Ligand SMILES: Cc1cc2nc3c(=O)[nH]c(=O)nc-3n(C[C@H](O)[C@H](O)[C@H](O)COP(=O)(O)O)c2cc1C
């Protein structure tokens with residue numbers, strides 16, 4: 279019986295095929311069309327029954343194929359018909375609509391009132407002022423370049439985050455670069471090198487250099503000074519960013535399969551065509567924090583004095599502290615640091631990495647900002663931030679927490695037409711954004727989408743200017759954590775300055791540790807190695823290692839009043855004790 283019901287659809291198509299065939303001969307030639315359709319379905323059913331790979335198709339011939347069809351179109355169905363406006367998958371429909379509206383210059387206003395639950399946990403707002411300001415301009419800029427930099431760069435506070443040609447299609451890269459040129463902001467190349475598509479429209483470039491040294495590697499994959507200098511001195515390259523890690527997959531390298539190494543990708547990366555290519559999980563040009571900073575200095579010299587910095591997602595806090603100590607020890611400082619949050623995007627990464635590795639942006643950014651304040655270097659090192667920054671409010675919150683500027687990757691993908699179908703790794707992107715298939719790329723018209731990129735940038739900054747005006751400040755750099763308030767329970771709210779308190783300028787230099795994470799972890803770090811001087815368990819149990827010349831006081835025994843390290847001290851939270 280169950281056999282009959284499982285095969286009902288198959289029997290019905292056989293019946294329909296036979297009936298249409300009989301009708302063709304008996305009545306009219308027009309019956310041939312259904313006869314052919316049902317004949318094809320009968321053949322499909324026979325194939326389903328005889329194949330051995332798919333159980334569903336063997337058990338449910340013909341009709342079982344619908345499962346694959348529905349699975350194929352599920353993201354689109356979910357997006358268009360089922361998804362709630364506020365469901366974050368990973369970006370809500372409201373977030374995406376905001377980008378589309380700003381990019382297309384359609385109405386980005388909302389009638390009738392908020393759709394947010396203002397009494398829900400995590401709801402955030404910016405406190406407004408009784409005396410709003412009148413911003414003259416929304417083209418907010420900062421100057422990046424510390425004392426050792428001879429070609430400082432005037433950077434917009436909103437820029438396109440790193441995405442390689444290869445992860446993005448040629449048309450998407452061109453649209454973004456042209457948009458950056460139209461809007462006078464910067465376009466980060468991603469670690470796949472500076473492709474011909476990055477250079478066609480003259481947009482300012484931030485050259486992102488990962489462990490594969492694409493575009494500046496010798497035939498063995500090692501960093502090449504000569505090739506680097508040749509590219510870095512190009513006038514479009516305004517800053518150089520050493521990628522240490524990325525929030526979506528920190529500590530994970532990547533392999534570009536041979537089939538994806540097309541002649542154009544090979545040309546941009548400086549690798550052989552149609553040969554598998556490895557991006558190691560760590561850099562080969564340096565091993566220790568001091569060597570990292572020496573590398574920064576070398577790149578600055580080779581580039582002719584352009585701003586050089588690094589991008590990272592925070593992991594073990596003592597590794598970041600080791601870099602900070604290396605700055606103090608060598609006197610070499612990066613011109614900028616970009617903090618990427620675990621919530622950041624990627625072309626493709628293992629699910630465990632996407633979901634469970636790396637510190638989220640707010641905690642990571644706050645830790646880096648506080649450390650630089652604590653060692654007295656905050657003024658000369660600019661801080662960028664990325665991780666689901668889409669709206670002007672996202673920017674305001676991030677800048678209140680310490681960022682000097684914001685980058686967005688997926689925001690600009692939406693601006694060039696991405697619909698969040700999440701098929702980026704399959705080469706079947708329906709909107710031509712992340713595919714190398716020329717047919718699919720054709721739909722993405724560079725001129726049209728470039729204007730949208732510029733519009734999204736410009737309109738977001740205008741919205742930011744309005745927010746700042748309401749808050750009573752002139753420049754996003756004036757925002758402080760106390761400007762933003764978060765609901766932490768049904769009856770309690772807190773300003774971010776209480777959740778993420780400030781460090782006093784220079785306090786780490788004086789060996790004062792007002793926050794647990796610094797008291798416990800700062801002394802563990804050493805400029806000479808990313809490895810800690812002793813383990814976190816030893817630190818938490820008061821059995822910290824020997825004093826270190828530049829490490830400040832070692833952790834004091836648990837019996838001391840200062841050693842009130844709580845279990846959460848082992849986290850990356852910069853929260854107070
Ligand atoms: C398709 C894609 C490719 C990316 N490629 C790189 C890369 O080559 N180098 C890098 O440092 N980050 C890369 N990222 C990370 C982004 O630059 C950014 O840090 C992260 O996505 C957070 O920003 P978002 O939340 O605005 O997307 C990539 C992200 C995406 C979505």
Ligand code: SF4
Pocket residue numbers: 691695696697698699700701702703706707708709710711712
């Ligand atoms: S880039 Fe393409 S495949 Fe990736 S999420 Fe957007 S629309 Fe989908």
